Amino acid sequence: SVLLYQKPNRDICQSGTSLKIQCVADSQVVSMFWYQQFQEQSLMLMATANEGSEATYESGFTKDKFPISRPNLTFSTLTVNNARPGDSSIYFCSSRDGGSDYTFGSGTRLLVI
C-alpha cells in the first residue's frame, strides 16, 4: 500500500502568519485528502485534492483559509493562512488506493500562539 510522508511533524507559529504542510506519497495516487483533528475529537475531512484541479472543500473549510495544491500525483500541500489559536490541531493527509483502503500520514501538530 501507499506510504505518505508529512512534514513538518510539528510547528509553532505566530497568530496572523501562514504555514505550509507538505505531503508526499511514495507512489502515484489519484486522490489525496486533508483532515483536521482537534484534541480528543474525531478527524474531520477538510478537502479532497485531485491532480490538476481545484480542491473540493467540505462545509466549514474554505479555499481562502486553507488553500491546497496538488501539482502532481505524488504531492500535495496544505497552507493555513492567517493562522489563529483556534487552528491549533493536528492535520493529516490521506490517500485512497484503487480499492477501499485509505492511508494516512503521521500528522502535523500545529500550535498557533
Place this chain on the structure above:
Amino acid sequence: GDSVTQTEGQVTVSESKSLIINCTYSATSIAYPNLFWYVRYPGEGLQLLLKVITAGQKGSSRGFEATYNKETTSFHLQKASVQESDSAVYYCALSDMGYKLTFGTGTSLLVDP
C-alpha cells in the same frame, strides 16, 4: 449526515485481559457503509487495523476482531487477551464508498503490564 459514536474516551485494561471497545454508527447517505477500525500508535500515523464491507461479516487482524451488525448498527472491537504493545488510540470509521471517511472520536487504550 453520517456519524460514528465511540462512548469510551479512555479504557485501561490489564495485560492478558479481554477488551471490548464500543462503536455504533448512523449512515444516512448509504444503507450499508464500509466499516473500519484504525489504530494510532504513539508518534505514528493512523493505520488500518481491519475493515468489513459486508453486513454480517467479521473482520480480524492482529488478534482483534469486529463484526458488522446491521441490526444494532454496531461494529465493536474485541480482543481476547491484550498486550502492552496494544496501547494506542483506536478509531472506528465508516465510508459511504465515495471518498469520505467519517470517524468516531477515538478510544485511548492503556494496557497495564
